[in-house]
Amino acid sequence: METARILVVDDNPEIREIIQILLMGEGFQIEQAGNGTEALEALEIQEFDLIILDIMMPGMNGYQTCLEIRKKSNAPILFLSAKGQESDKTLGFSSGGDDYLVKPFSYNELVSRAKALIRRYQIYKGKDSFSANVExxxxxxxxxxxxxxxxxxxxxxxxxxxxxxxxxxxxxxxxxxxxxxxxxxxxxxxxxxxxxxxxxxxxxxxxxxxxxxxxxxxxxxxxxxxxxxxxxxxxxxxxxxxx
Structure with missing residues (x-):
């Protein structure tokens, strides 16, 4: 199976680097983007199996970036944010996000969420897991x-x-x-x-x-x-x- 590709979008280079090290250790290919514009440019070049997206960024925030990404890709989007209120999560899901992880996060939680989203995305890219009882x-x-x-x-x-x-x-x-x-x-x-x-x-x-x-x-x-x-x-x- 082809190695899953993940796009990490965050204006903080240290956070991007930490996430890259963690996920590369699990065998994933990682690309980085420092803001929403760079993320959209990356999507023009290649496809990704997961997009990890920060919310508080200069220019387009994460919600706005998510809306634009959804015009180009159906890849799962995992929001990563210090904003942990239910209203923040609801806005994230309403923008087209698939999951939401609040900072600070644990290594195990990030890896678990990433693997679950990628696995589900790959399954629904071509495999039928459920028995049919409709026409x-x-x-x-x-x-x-x-x-x-x-x-x-x-x-x-x-x-x-x-x-x-x-x-x-x-x-x-x-x-x-x-x-x-x-x-x-x-x-x-x-x-x-x-x-x-x-x-x-x-x-x-x-x-x-x-x-x-x-x-x-x-x-x-x-x-x-x-x-x-x-x-x-x-x-x-x-x-x-x-x-």
């Missing part, structure tokens, strides 16, 4: 594998989602979450089960808010009326389900 059709033209759900078409080969032929831009996490729910329609996924399946790590206090933000963002993109969702339904006290 699936193989297209001989290009060997596409399409899953149909209401007006949605999930192309499992390209990992894209479209409605009436129009592609819907989803983050890697949003696609993984939707794919899981659609492929297991009628099953109720609690926040804990959904988090552990999509993030591929143990549930922790506060992860429920992470799930809610991602579900809300996903509904904004695929539902005709996000406030009255028909595709992803909330089963109060139990979790979420696609019908």
């Amino acid at each position: 699936t059709k193989d297209s001989f033209a290009g060997q596409k594998k399409i899953v149909y759900f209401h007006d949605l078409e999930l192309d499992e080969t390209a990992e894209t989602v479209s409605i009436d032929g129009k592609t819907i831009e989803l983050t890697d996490t949003e696609y993984a979450m939707l794919h899981l729910l659609v492929k297991n329609r009628h099953q109720i996924f609690s926040a804990e089960r959904l988090y552990e399946a999509v993030w591929d790590e143990s549930y922790y206090y506060g992860a429920n808010n992470t799930i809610m933000v991602h579900i809300r963002n996903l509904r904004k993109k695929i539902e005709k009326d996000p406030k009255n969702p028909e595709l992803i339904k909330t089963i109060w006290g139990k979790g979420y389900r696609c019908d």
Whole structure:
């Protein structure tokens, strides 16, 4: 398997160097960027399997940079910030981030989060991990594998989602979450089960808010009326389900 590439974006060169040393020790290829502009320039040159992004940077802050990155890449984004309030995390997820780590962080926590995000991203770049119980059709033209759900078409080969032929831009996490729910329609996924399946790590206090933000963002993109969702339904006290 090709070595995973990580882009570390932080205006503090010492922090970039520390992260690079830690992750290179785990066998990853590391590139550095000192600000949002440099990060976007790096994405024009090559693809990455993970982007570690600071929030407080001169020029474009991390949230703004994340929004611009999402126009170019669906690679997972791990926010790294001293801002640890729930409102900060919510804003990070709403900007298109996949995970959020508060400074100061431990070596084990950084490596664990990075590995989990990369592993999940690589899985959803071409492997089908869940059994199908929705209509699936193989297209001989290009060997596409399409899953149909209401007006949605999930192309499992390209990992894209479209409605009436129009592609819907989803983050890697949003696609993984939707794919899981659609492929297991009628099953109720609690926040804990959904988090552990999509993030591929143990549930922790506060992860429920992470799930809610991602579900809300996903509904904004695929539902005709996000406030009255028909595709992803909330089963109060139990979790979420696609019908």
